[in-house]
Amino acid sequence: MSKRVRIRYKKGKEIAFLSHLDIWRAFSRLVRRAEIPIEFSQGFHPRPMISMGPALPVGASGEEELLDIFLEREPDSDLLSRLKACSPPGLEIKETWFVEEKDKALTAFPFLSLWYLSGTWEKVPEEDFLKALLQREELFTLRSTPKVVKQINLKKYLRALRARRGFLEVELYSSPLGGARLEEVLRLLEEGGYKFCLEAISRRKLIPLE
């Protein structure tokens, strides 16, 4: 009997501006309220064993986010309903299932994610432009970290783009080794003459790949 439980949850629009760490904290308190028999880490500051899936940026909501919790014993059968009942506004627990303890951690998966960005275009990008962009051999852009600015190639991460009045859909591939950031994708479009004024971000799908 595995004691590792995977949770699929929604981070709603109303809490989009909470950070990844804030969501972790919200879950650590949710499992306490729900009195779930969760495992704690060792050491001076024991923390509940909650391991988060790929991070959502501050400002983004997510329809199908993932995380794992580790239990210290077999849970009661009402695990899901208890979690649902104790969820704070904006967090919606959708599904829970058991995962083999020896299985890969969520952080070890490659993912395909589908992003829906709403906002306004100064000019909506033409189909041909997006097609040509995706077919380019290389898609270089700059990424600044606190220490260095480096050039990265978005080619292998950027899978699809769809733009209409009022929104932009982006399909991104990511692996434990790296991925593209939405602002980098928006910069590529802006450099092509298509500036997008962002109002909301939602990750509609998050699909772990084998």
Add this chain to the structure above:
Amino acid sequence: MTIEEILFQVEKPGRYLGCELNSVHKGFDVSLRAVICYPDLYEVGMSNLGISIIYHRLNQEREFWCERAFAPAPDLEEKLRENGLPLFSLESRTPLKDFDLIGFSLQYELTYPQVLNMLELGGVPIRTEDREKKDPVVVAGGPCTANPEPMAPFFDAMLLGDGEEAAVEIARTVLDYKRGAIYTRSELHYALSKIPGVYVPSLYQPHFSDSGVILSWETKGEPWPVRSRRVKDLDSAFFPTKPILPGIETIHDRAQVELFRGCLRGCRFCEAGFVYRPRRYKRPETVIFQAKEILENTGWEELGLVSLSTCDYPWLEQVILGLESDLRKRRVQISLPSLRADSFSVRIARLAMGSNITLTFAPEAGTQRLRNIIGKDLSEEEILEAVRLAAQNRFSRVKLYFMVGLPGETEKDLEGIINLVLKLNQEARSINRKTHLSVSCSGFVPKPQTPFQWEKMEGLSELKRKRYFIRSRLEQRGIEVGGQKEELSFLEGVIARGDRRVADVIEAAWKNGSRLDGWSDHFSFERWEKAFEACGIDPSFYLYRKRDKSESLPWEGALYTAGKEYLFRERMRALSGNE
């Protein structure tokens, strides 16, 4: 730009959420809409127990809806101004100007410019005299109303003392005004003044002599001075057991249960010790019950048992033992702020928290003579014993609080601090090399409503010299010395001891750009210096002048349990060296 779009461009937008667990959302059809404001950032304001009590108490009434507003961080303020958007409440994002009642919590003098900033940014005239019938009624409460006068022109009413019941009475009176049962603003003021504990600045007018001291008060037949409000029984008083769980990390991110109000120690420098009198205990069963409820309703991983001096709670051990199994089951840690430097405190701290934390003790002064003067009932042997125990119990950090510029202080007392700290350090290190001492040393501000209210404050450069002296000597020996910047103590002194004329300085400092002066990275002394100059106000009048007993003090109209005669007797005892 909408608020949503702006939130993409500011730091920590989680501050402006409004839908946190246990936050209260009602419809716009309630009879009275109130907003409780804290003139500092969300993470500070959400740690304040008073805010939580008033918020949930008002929301307990079906006909009221109370929301929250906090100071905008500078980046949000800039965006709001750029886009002509008003400061809003968190729950419904309503501009402050659309509320019936606005309440501010005054916890620290340096936050006063932010009060004006929030009002103005919320579209509310900052001065009471400029508010019209349709404008919100603006009130204040919190410990700083111990001297209401420096903020007098900005508030329709100020509450002295406990707010649990008074807040509801104020709201009811404002509702009468809104419904037309009270016609004019001045009638409203008159009605508010009839609520016990409510100080209505527009009804009392100080008259000044040519030299600037207060000669007399012209009052409009009200109860004057105003007696502070007291909740008699904490067991039956309202206490929020379903408090808001903040969305982001706050400075005291934990469940809080008040053990008792007031303090039995009577340290003569401590304003809180006098304004929260008399001491009222909560029964241990009540504490245990409330603690369990809060943990169940929030899921917090830490429980704070709060009061002015936690180890003076007679049933502390009983409470901790009574909660033990529950806390262990929930993996919740206890935190005990405000410990005394005695062995009992260390034992309790060990029991409650384990040892991987900082213990803070406040000897306040370096010699027995000076500790006697300030009424700090603590002997060197007790402090030594406490530090010894802390080391034996492998506490990794012990922080010691001292003040400089105390009345009756000499160079020997400064030497005393150094010698005491070195002795404690040696003792601690000889027992456990991993126990580190650090020192916080700040300038003493003679506060209103204390026996030292007549004293003059130590000069700015002297305060700096004294701290530097202590710091240089202790840092040679590897002991870190921190403390409040002297300029902050100076301003805290002028404002805390100020009269109604200081209000102009506060307004000028705000106009010069003072916002979050409690945060060192936002503080600028220059803005205040310019403000004093522009208003023609000399800070030394408020700080560097011993006041005569016959002088009418600015806070004369605020009467707390101790009373002027008692305070004066205490002062005389202090200065003659009596404990």
